[in-house]
Amino acid sequence: MQHSNWMSLGARDELNVTLEVFLCLYLEKFPLQLYLQQFSNPRFLLKIVMRFDFYPFGDYERFVFKYYQLVLALAFVVEEINKNSNLLYNMTLGFDIYNADFRASSAFENPFIWLSGPRKIPNYNCIGESKFVAVLAGTSGKTSVQIGTLLELYRFPQLTFGAFDPVLSDHGKFPSLYQMAPKDTSLAIAMVFLLLHFSWNWVGLLISQDENGLSILSELREAMDKNRICVAFEHVISGSTVTQVLNIMAIQNQINKSSANVLIIYGSKEYLLDLMAYFGQFLITSKVWLLNSQCDLSIGRKYFMLGSFHVPLIFSYHHTDISGFTNFIREVNPSKYPEDFYLAKLWFLSFNCSHFESDCVMWENCSHDASLEWLPGQIFDLAMSEESYNIYNAVYAVAQALHEMLLLETEEPRMSNGRWRVPSPAQLHPFLRNIQFYNPAGDQVVLDEERKLEAEYDILNIWNFPEGLEFKVKIGKFCPYAPHGHQLSISNDMIEWDIGTTETPHSVCSESCGPGFRKSPQVGKAVCCFDCTSCVENEISNGTDMEQCMKCPDDEYANTERNQCLPKAASFLAHKESMGMALDCVALCFSTLTAVILGVFVMYQDTPIVKANNLCLSYILLISLMFCFLCSLLFIGRPNIVTCILQQTIFSLVFTVAVSTVLAKTVTVVLAFRATSPGRRMRWLLVSGAPNFIIPICTLIQVTLCGVWLGTSPPFVDTDAHSEHGHIIILCNKGSLTAFYCVLGYLGSLALASFTMAFLARNLPDTFNEAKFLTFSMLMFCCVWLTFLPVYHSAKGKVMVAVEVFSILASSAGLLCCIFVPKCYIILIRPDRNSLQSFKDKIHTGRKKPS
Template sequence: MDGDVMIAGFFPLYTLGTDRRNSDASHHESNTLFDFKYYQLVLALAFAVEEINKKSSLLYNMTLGFDIYSVDFRTWSAFENPFIWLSGQNKIPNYTCMGESKFVSVLAGTSGKTSAQIGTLLELYGFPQLTFGAFDSALSDHGKFPSLYQMSPKDTSLAIAMVSLLLHYKWNWIGLLISQDENGLSILAELREAMAKNRICVAFEHMISDSTKTQLINIMAIQNQINKSSANVLIIYGNKEYLLGLMVYLGQFLITSKVWLLNSQCDLCIGRNYFILGSFHVPLIFSYHHEDIAGFTDFIREVNPSKYPEDFYLAKLWFLSFNCSHSDSDCVMWENCPHDASLEWLPGQIFDMAMSEESYNIYNAVYAVAQALHEMFLHQTEEPTMGNGRWWVPSPAQLHPFLKNIQFYNPAGDQVILNEERKLEAEYDILNIWNFPEGLEFKVKIGEFSPYAPYGHQLSVSKDMIEWATGTTETPHSVCSESCGSGFRKSPQVGKAVCCFDCTPCVENEVSNGTDMEQCMKCPCDEYANTERNQCLPKAASFLAHEEPLGMALDCVALCFSTLTAVILGVFVMYQDTPIVKANNLCLSYILLISLMFCFLCSLLFIGRPNTVTCMLQQITFGLVFTVAVSAVLAKTVTVVLAFKATSPGRKMRWLLVSGAPNFIIPICTLIQVTLCGLWLGTSPPFVDTDAHSEHGHIIILCNKGSLTAFYCVLGYLGSLALASFTVAFLARNLPDTFNEAKFLTFSMLVFCSVWVTFLPVYHSAKGQVMVAVEVFSILASSAGLLCCIFLPKCYIILIRPDRNSLHGFKDKIHTGRKKPS
């Protein structure tokens, strides 16, 4: 398309190879493989030029034009067409046979290498080169490429965008396939940093060289590692130069279904056989976000060879796509083409109607040149026409000052900045390719990422829009180790990445209520862990309550025995004038029975919820009443011994018995115990305490002894009295007592001591309610032993054998007792 000012476009309109099926290799055009997907670049240039030419206010009725040249990906042939464009068909260096040039800028570079090769040549002539491929940091060297401008935004947020998607689907075990160039090394460092911050691990990592030989050597190793790895997500970054062969190979021979996270340049690597890939693998493409260009789709829809008859490439596309040849010859007959044929009919993998990133960059590049020309004309002091009436054409070098500082909004409303330091961060659309039979594809936007959104809301994904691999409806997993649920914590595996771990159950009284917890949390003292170890529950208060079966049983036993003691006391009062009652020291018997009654009743202080009063009364009451009881037994034992000694011939101890000396044993012994208890209460009295560790799920409410020394002094003193009583009774067991009082006292103290000797080890090994129950049981058992061993035989005689409770029976028993020794 001719114009007053021209733009040269170098586009990769052919593939890397040729069609060897055509035996006539001399016909270069016939054996060339066309890549019609790139033809959209030509249409984007044509659309932008036509749109600008319709706006007379932008270039003051000056028109833009363009020429299109094909450029090869191969570095050794990338110079060919640019050199012809500069020098003419004669290809004489530093000379041109083309006359006066109207070209002011060049559009080139789908890849960094191509841009660098062409840029080196164009720098000799000062031509501004606007690249429409992906941003390449190697081209940012303004000392080496001062005339090169990159239209594409920087990939400063691509790593964060990809990691955000990984976090969204909880993928943390990832494979990396990165091109071995400056861009690849840069994105690799950014990916590593972002992944490390978010605890995402690299399962394997490969750098892909652009060398075909190196790729062939490594490609089998890469395939084996991908198939063996448990990583189901791969991040693939690079451009067509690096990844074309690898992508085709992986798509056809990779066995395991994988999710591919691709940058937009990799989209071009998914060639015409994509139906093999898409049916088995899931590509998610991060494409630069841009607004739709109004009218572009309609423009493409109306394009046909009749509209652009000079475009032989379009004619070839029409010929191959719509079967326009005559039945008897290969001559193209437009009459044989469908009259309503349109590029819209072509499948997406051959020609895409949606504007690609490169096409959008070309559109902006054309507007950038127009804006620069507009600014240049505004700064001209002379009339911009020459004397012969033709437009004055600026030299390419004059355009640089205006291109460097250009900043404008394109018709779609997007801001365009060529200065790399002031470029905005890119926003990304996430695309998924839906596949249909015969390789038909349809790109669907399933999400977007904006670095300008608030943190946590930068990524948005429509989960229902993603087409996962064939036969799969669930989101794939890509983890080294399955997540540890609640009740477990992560335990790192030695020598492996942090994403590889074992799940270890939380120990007792520790919980984890989340997923993949590093540590279990210890429950507070007043709470305990449930069985699943995922929640702390309040501990129930535990004490020996009157309402519980054990408490009720002990209450009943205590009341029954205290009632029995009262009955026995009543019997003794009723039969106080009988010989057997008189013979057993009536006063001491009353004291012992009353003290035993209080012994049974004091056990009730140990049952029920402890409080300050009951805690102080428990041990003090127990110590005092048992001291009275044991000292009464001691007094009765001493009385028996004195009675026998006083009646023996030649003994002079009758005055001790007559004076009532044994009766002083009780107040003296009790006074000593009262002193010990007073010291206990005065120094460190018992108090209410809690034990949250001894019994799972319960807080034991108990009475703390306060001073263990005082407690054991009271208990030890009581034990010493019992031992003294047992010793005296044992020594007097064979005395010829009328009613075997010494033997009964001996046996009663044997039972008493046995109970309390057994009590000590059991008490110290028990916890909670059992500990209290043991002490109550010991109190009841020892008291019952005294009651039964001393008083039941007497009650038996009083109530059942009254014949033996008379003076005659008493004398008969004395006579019988005196005869037995002989």
């Protein structure tokens, strides 16, 4: 193993203890042993070993300068700790750097060399006291697994600074291993929150076939199911399958054909870069890729220039910026650290500092103000990466543990030949296990996994420049500890979507169902695939993707678009509308006509035609008919409790009086004919006025029925919200239908009795055909009300009320016109027939006809 001085850090005091940090790198395509940092006259060394895994891409295929930031981060934190007089008093940190590749033999060889020395006896170090106390084991769990068995023999503390790996949490297998990265327990939830933010519910999954991949797959499925996000396709790809081009082509073909425009890709760094290297050979457009923080896309940036993966969204561990780190990188140059030949190589390739014919670096050919910040982002990034931040915390954790251990042993100093003795690595474990401190940036550092906090994530978007340059932009953040509804924050206007568009991509199986529609599942497909079905009558949906339509309240109705419930208008037969006004006019006209006829009968009460028809009964009938016409006005207008009660009671009573009066007149006619024979009992009944008792008796029975009705279940104001669309019909509920039909049936029986009596007496000799007029009037009355029943029950709303009003007016008008109009015609138009002589002639003629 070749050593090279990187920088020299002088001792702070006479008592000088140097702790050397040992770094194992894979910075070039072929393994090269690179760095060993030494300090002047080191008495004791603390070595920390690191391994960096990567896959080379791009024009700098042999050299991956991007990982050089990890070296600078290590140098920065070591220098910062050495300058801190309150930490590791009289002790100086240093580091060694090794190069390694992916081969297990190489990864195992380097720790073996620094443990036993090159070409030395295994497990035997003749150099003397070991100066290594901890190891930083790289960005991949594979590295820790490969070297962990060997390091565990010596109980070396092993600190990993890559992504959190659940495999390494098995303390039975790895009791001396500590992970610096926070736990990834909220990554699946963070990705689902992002999907919900952009309303993406149709997603493809490409997951690595390892324990980490299967774990995140289970978490993703659970979180997606809870939030009704569906998997369009799912591929769990092993590392060996990645290299099978035919399988990759089949997956690529499915990606292009799928309507899912969002893919979640999860895997280790080498897995993701290898996978996308193959995908980069094909054109996959208009897709959004959600990637975990382990993937550094800039290494494979070459294929991004083709416009294939142009919308990557990366979930990166959130960390606070380290003060002074960026300035430290800006000031790094070969003249400041001439021992670092890798930095010189970087400068030569980046800034062309020497002539090709010369093997020596000619610094005079370099620009004096050249800096690493001149390099594009995909070559070298000034911003501290996740791994660099974890290195920063790892070195501080080791320093803090050493500091606490040395403070504890201050009273009993360890001496060897009069010198301080470096503690053994195994002694650090109790301190590392329980360590908890805040780094200079103010972030808490905890190595115990049970006390680790869940990770917060920065969401990064890579902006694509035409030149293929890279610019990472933080477009959002996910914090699992924030209040509900505020865990995710996104700046939509900062995201660079598809080339030439600013619209957010859609990734749904079925387009959203707008207001007025509901989702109808497609048989045999995922819940995200559905048809849109219009809401039925009087139901609405006022949002998108509604599962069910909502029924409008009884006092509201659905508009034609089925997206809003509108208040129903009150509907009743009003006086102001045309139908109400027409019925009002008819009722008033007929009541006026009735009053006029009553006046005519009063004026001509001494004439034979008036006297012959029982003047008293005629007056009663005319007055009752006048009230029949007027009672129809109770059915017009907005119903209230008073009008509802009066409608049925007044109607039934006045019509009972009218019909019973007609019955009395019919009986009078019959008795008058039968009474012409002397000695007949009929004559006594006629003279005694017995027919006049029919009216009060019939009316009393109807009053009794109405009293029972009102006493048990009277009519009341009711509403009907269903019969007429968009209207609430205000009507009078009959209360007890039994009582209503009893009242109506009784009235009908009176009418039927009157009609029967009049029909039997129709051929009796009568001067003015009174029996025939009564028969015809009752025939019209019965026809009107028999027609009323089916029409009334088939009508709705105000039409129902209008039918009842019309029946009242028609039946009343039939009685009026058939009984009294012919008599008024004789009284007013043919007065010659309204005389006693004419009356006698009529009687004489009538009596001769039977012979």
